[in-house]
Amino acid sequence: MTNIGDYAPCPFCNATNAEKVKFTWWGGLLGPKLLKHVKCLSCGKGYNGKTGKDNTTNIVIYSIVVAVVVLGFVLVLFTALGVLMYVTK
Numbered sequence: 001m002t003n004i005g006d007y008a009p010c011p012f013c014n015a016t017n018a019e020k021v022k023f024t025w026w027g028g029l030l031g032p033k034l035l036k037h038v039k040c041l042s043c044g045k046g047y048n049g050k051t052g053k054d055n056t057t058n059i060v061i062y063s064i065v066v067a068v069v070v071l072g073f074v075l076v077l078f079t080a081l082g083v084l085m086y087v088t089k
């Protein structure tokens with residue numbers, strides 16, 4: 001349920017009719033939830049509904065963290081695969 005006035009006013013146009021974002025290309029389902037990402041219905045821009053500030057910096061940090069986690073996971077996977085291949089040689 002989304003009530004008008006639940007979120008901080010838009011930092012771009014000062015409107016208060018923001019809507020919760022459920023899914024984004026940068027954060028999937030979890031990202032916008034973690035960053036309290038909302039979308040302004042007046043200008044269509046996204047921002048942090050809790051702080052009322054532009055969320056771009058948080059999105060960049062989130063993307064880097066996700067990239068590092070994914071990269072770390074792939075690295076561990078390949079290391080395990082390499083060890084497995086070495087052991088079963």
Ligand SMILES: [Zn+2]
Nearest residue numbers: 010013040043
């Ligand atoms: Zn706006």
